[in-house]
Amino acid sequence: MRAAVVTEFGGPEVLRAVDVAEVTAGPGELIIEVEAAEVLFLDTQLRSGWGKEYFKVEPPFVPGAGVAGVVGAVGAGVDPGLVGRRVIAGTGSVGTYRGGGYAERVAVPETEVFPIPGELDPAVALAALHDGATALAQLDRAALGSGRRVLITAAAGSLGHWLVPLAAAAGATVIGAVRGHAKLARVGELGAAEAVDYSEPGWADRVGPVDVVFDGVGGDLGRAAYKIIKPGGLFLGYGAASGDFAEPSGNPDVTVVGLFQPDPADWRERPARALKHLEARLINPTVGDSFALADAAAAHAAVEARTTVGKTVLRP
Structure with missing residues (x-):
């Protein structure tokens, strides 16, 4: 499968789309067929080498902390009825940066998965995560x-x-x-x-x-x-x-x-609450720019240049 990989710490040019090994679902995990991957400012900072005292990432790594898409497969202990469901999902647990989101498919913990209500566009729903x-x-x-x-x-x-x-x-x-x-x-x-x-x-x-x-x-x-x-x-x-x-x-x-470590149970309640705000149209987030996976470097350059408005996403 294809993924955008940080090959070394540096500018946006170190982020390259390449072929990587296919992911598999371990116990308690799901495979998401990615329709949209969020681009966070944090992603650009970690790519540059910032924040090593907070996040333990080393090249080569696939950035991306959140995705939206369809459940394609489940691992042991996960309800097989979730296959085919539209969801948003964090790639790692609260307070961590596991990465992996800039890819065609990603394995995520079941605890970080939230169903998308109604007919919300996946990129819009991703803003809740x-x-x-x-x-x-x-x-x-x-x-x-x-x-x-x-x-x-x-x-x-x-x-x-x-x-x-x-x-x-x-x-x-x-x-x-x-x-x-x-x-x-x-x-x-x-x-x-x-x-x-x-x-x-x-x-x-x-x-x-x-x-x-x-x-x-x-x-x-x-x-x-x-x-x-x-x-x-x-x-x-x-x-x-x-x-x-x-x-x-x-x-x-x-x-x-300042930064605080939230209680995991409290934190997982908030994306679900945020999705309800979106479903009720109390919030109307802007998806300002969408980039192809191959253009992940351009997405990072735009975010760093502060030219984007609202949410920036990759669409594999």
């Missing part, structure tokens, strides 16, 4: 209510497509921070009351005081966002798209929540 689940986890921590001013960084990204509308639906006044004027209008369409371009000097001062920050960017941008939080406010830092986490400090009146 990590983006939807992560957004719901952060929102559960924030416990938002009406009257709160909320700043969301990378608001036009795949996770922002969940955070912005759900925070607005909770009654918060949402400010979406993005890079580049082309994404400002999209943030308004998602439900943000205000939008700001954080590539412009002084952007944080123009936003003014906020109660809560959801930060998926980290670095200097995350630290700038932290500085405008009101006393008694909350900073949730869950991403490092800039290359490192914000690691804010200096304001004891602000509660900082």
